[in-house]
Amino acid sequence: MTVDHVWRQIEQLLGSATDHVVLVAPFIKKEVFQATLDTVPAGVQKITCITRWSVAEVAAGVSDPEIAELAQRDGRATVLLCHNLHAKLYVADDHCLVGSANLTGKATGRVSAANVELLVEADVAHPEVQRVLAIFEGTTVPGTVELAAQIREQANLMQDDEDSPRVLVPGQEEQPTHWLPETRNPERLYRVYNGRHHQIGSDVLAGVLRDLAHLDIGPGLDEQAFGTAVLARLRAMPELHALTAAGRMNLGDAQADLVATGEFTGEQAQRAVETIAAWLHYFDDVHLVPVGPWEIRQGKELS
Known part of the structure; x- marks a missing residue:
């Protein structure tokens, strides 16, 4: 043969x-x-x-x-x-x-x-x-x-970013599966996903591309379908279990949980929780309630 x-x-x-x-x-x-x-x-x-x-x-x-x-x-x-x-x-x-x-x-x-x-x-x-x-x-x-040209351009940018997630191929060590959103302004996600990123600074763009790589959303979606896919990924995060289970999440508790893992300082945990809150506010029907440590709650805020 x-x-x-x-x-x-x-x-x-x-x-x-x-x-x-x-x-x-x-x-x-x-x-x-x-x-x-x-x-x-x-x-x-x-x-x-x-x-x-x-x-x-x-x-x-x-x-x-x-x-x-x-x-x-x-x-x-x-x-x-x-x-x-x-x-x-x-x-x-x-x-x-x-x-x-x-x-x-x-x-x-x-x-x-x-x-x-x-x-x-x-x-x-x-x-x-x-x-x-x-x-x-x-x-x-x-x-x-x-x-195809858009995918290639973004792939080249990812190759230039030493911190970008890598695809698992034979011979590589397994990559960590844990991910928290990095991009502070979630409205940038679809712009970059759709190839409209030439007005975004290189450092910020690298962070958006890393988030998109972790989200692993297929190409060619319109903005509504893209938002639906992002939200599904967010709701699957273990850090949001309290929100998905009870309809509310105490930001102070979420921050303390991240610090307890030993992977985050207090400042890093606060930034991570604030970023998660920004993503949820953009992609989901949630609102912030200033009761003691702030809470995220499901549903639109009633005026």
Whole structure:
């Protein structure tokens, strides 16, 4: 068996296509994507590529958003994004391959240091294949050339920031999962997420990008959907358990809890709690009540 056995499987499948091709892979490198497009016969006029673009993953080098440019140049291909994608699936008309291999050099065996991967032949009519393909209908966002450029720009900024969170790849130590908001002005989050950050100073911008990396929200959302996603992430924070459970949270208690972890000074804990309060005020229906140590309470304040 050759080192490029997986690539030969993909090449044979796609070369047999006569009507349409679907490529489903979280990680796609541009060199392999171009080779894949070249493999599809000229008579096939519809190529759908479903992948995911994360700023942190692009910064880590595991995926190239520039495939959008290659798709546009080819003229037959459309790139769609599904942020929670993990499946790997390659379809040519009524036949497909399912398994573990992304469209990268190591996964397909197109480089010498190849991964151990598996692709198995299946029929597109298989219920599980149909279930996965159905999920993509109405849940993906377009992977445009403009969005690709935005993702790449932010990935480059993240690479320049030594404090930015890193994607876990084999050989790296596990990163801490604990996160508290850093950005003092939460209204900046969507601006940066949407690529409008050129009036923001470099230090502040780095903090916003770190928060966005921890939030891990898929690209291409409108502002309302983005706010909903941020709020869901906030409500999952253990520091906000009292607020979500009882509808109120004492800021003094929250500050004391952070100090008790040994990870924060009193000043750092106060700043962290104030930042959390600012995020909640911006993204949620809460208000501050000055009773003893201030409280955050669910619901809009009645006048």
